[in-house]
Amino acid sequence: MRPLRDTADNALDPDERTMTEWFEAAGRFVTSFVGGLDDAPANGPDLPVALARRLGRPPPAGPGRFDDLLDTFAKAATHAMGTAGPRFFAYVPGGGLVSSAVAEMLARAVNRQTAVAWAAPGLVTMEQGVLRWLCSEFGLPAGSAGLITTGASMGTLAALVAARHQHLGDDFGDGALYVTDHTHFCVAKAARIAGLRHVRVVPTTADLIMDVPAAARMIAEDRAAGLRPFLVVGTAGTTAAGTVDPLGDLAVLAHREDLWLHVDGAYGGFFQLTRRGRDLFTGIAAADSITLDPHKGLFLPYGTGVLLVRDPSTLRAAHAEEGPYLRADEGALPNYGDLGPELTREFRGLRLWLPLHLHGVDAFRAALDEMLDLAAHAHDALRRTPGIDAPWHPQLSTTVFRDVAGNSATRRLLDQVHASNTVSLSSTTIGHQLLIRMCVLSHRSHQTHVDDAIDLIRAAAAG
Numbered sequence: 001m002r003p004l005r006d007t008a009d010n011a012l013d014p015d016e017r018t019m020t021e022w023f024e025a026a027g028r029f030v031t032s033f034v035g036g037l038d039d040a041p042a043n044g045p046d047l048p049v050a051l052a053r054r055l056g057r058p059p060p061a062g063p064g065r066f067d068d069l070l071d072t073f074a075k076a077a078t079h080a081m082g083t084a085g086p087r088f089f090a091y092v093p094g095g096g097l098v099s100s101a102v103a104e105m106l107a108r109a110v111n112r113q114t115a116v117a118w119a120a121p122g123l124v125t126m127e128q129g130v131l132r133w134l135c136s137e138f139g140l141p142a143g144s145a146g147l148i149t150t151g152a153s154m155g156t157l158a159a160l161v162a163a164r165h166q167h168l169g170d171d172f173g174d175g176a177l178y179v180t181d182h183t184h185f186c187v188a189k190a191a192r193i194a195g196l197r198h199v200r201v202v203p204t205t206a207d208l209i210m211d212v213p214a215a216a217r218m219i220a221e222d223r224a225a226g227l228r229p230f231l232v233v234g235t236a237g238t239t240a241a242g243t244v245d246p247l248g249d250l251a252v253l254a255h256r257e258d259l260w261l262h263v264d265g266a267y268g269g270f271f272q273l274t275r276r277g278r279d280l281f282t283g284i285a286a287a288d289s290i291t292l293d294p295h296k297g298l299f300l301p302y303g304t305g306v307l308l309v310r311d312p313s314t315l316r317a318a319h320a321e322e323g324p325y326l327r328a329d330e331g332a333l334p335n336y337g338d339l340g341p342e343l344t345r346e347f348r349g350l351r352l353w354l355p356l357h358l359h360g361v362d363a364f365r366a367a368l369d370e371m372l373d374l375a376a377h378a379h380d381a382l383r384r385t386p387g388i389d390a391p392w393h394p395q396l397s398t399t400v401f402r403d404v405a406g407n408s409a410t411r412r413l414l415d416q417v418h419a420s421n422t423v424s425l426s427s428t429t430i431g432h433q434l435l436i437r438m439c440v441l442s443h444r445s446h447q448t449h450v451d452d453a454i455d456l457i458r459a460a461a462a463g
């Protein structure tokens with residue numbers, strides 16, 4: 001019989017020196033990547049076929065070299081949209097805080113399981129601390145809590161299932177929920193997954209926000225037709241134009257009609273940390289659930305969403321199953337595996353906890369405030385640009401504009417700006433009009449970067 005190998009020979013765990021070399025090489029890569037972002041192109045080159053073939057190769061039977069593999073990764077990462085750069089104003093930017101990336105590495109290295117609180121009570125306490133702080137920022141009552149998810153889509157699904165379970169029970173085929181055509185499609189997607197067929201689209205006003213009296217009329221009609229209205233979605237910052245539904249009016253409507261009020265704050269929710277945001281979101285404290293995306297408004301790397309709920313027992317009632325091998329007793333700390341679709345989960349909380357404790361909350365408040373100023377500045381400059389129509393003053397950090405000559409001219413304008421490969425914008429359609437969106441939401445974006453974009457837009461508009 002062959003002798004068992006000593007653990008020191010175990011090829012899957014490196015010796016101390018090797019481990020240190022890996023960390024140093026990875027650290028050098030991160031430092032130079034972040035240092036180069038200011039000058040990086042907005043879009044990397046197209047992926048050459050030969051490189052794609054090499055990147056997709058199956059793993060070898062024998063060992064590779066860390067340096068070579070890091071190099072391969074770096075090459076693959078440059079053939080990409082420049083999402084982490086300071087001139088990325090397309091879609092919803094987020095930047096990617098290095099402190100959060102370090103947190104992620106640490107959390108992964110200790111590899112604790114946070115699906116059940118007893119497995120890592122200290123870490124779950126840290127995660128709860130972040131969630132409780134968020135609940136209090138939004139004015140949710142004591143006892144409210146939540147769940148850190150992989151993104152707002154997962155949070156929305158858990159919220160819809162909780163609302164469905166509480167308001168409709170198991171026989172939910174006649175349940176109806178209310179959105180607008182500016183509501184993010186993740187709500188319709190979650191509704192479909194949750195088996196909810198009646199997603200009713202309420203008209204919006206000229207300001208692109210929900211027409212609440214129209215919602216009330218639709219609800220009355222639906223009830224008369226035998227449907228069971230149970231949920232209304234308000235958006236605290238729409239993806240298209242960054243507008244904010246009248247959350248106070250929605251809270252009144254939800255209370256009167258006995259609806260679950262869900263607020264989608266995936267893009268705009270963290271502006272609650274600013275005074276201007278809090279004023280705009282008046283009424284949000286009445287929400288039954290709020291989705292947030294720290295990978296947008298707290299500038300974290302992608303893959304982190306938050307769901308806050310007024311009453312976490314609604315999440316548990318809708319999701320908990322008792323596995324025969326899990327101890328089910330729940331103490332003061334929640335078992336996150338009972339609150340949503342996932343069971344096994346990493347310690348997601350450190351991604352938020354470390355940046356928030358390291359930089360302090362005021363650093364985030366200031367960054368978000370700066371973004372409101374930058375969007376107002378951009379809007380002002382665009383409004384004064386001949387040939388450009390910027391119809392709505394930004395409520396948050398997104399400004400939309402078009403070429404007065406129409407949709408094809410607007411498309412050409414966007415192409416011309418992108419030809420420089422230094423700035424990323426995106427587009428949206430409102431009514432029949434194509435509009436260009438400029439969304440400021442990276443902690444790396446400052447006035448100089450916004451001005452670079454404005455200069456390019458003005459030059460393109462001047463033809």
Ligand SMILES: *Cc1c(COP(=O)(O)O)cnc(C)c1O
Nearest residue numbers: 151152153184186239266267293
């Ligand atoms: C991004 C976004 C979502 C979806 O969030 P994911 O994190 O991508 O799942 C939902 N609503 C709004 C308003 C968004 O901007």
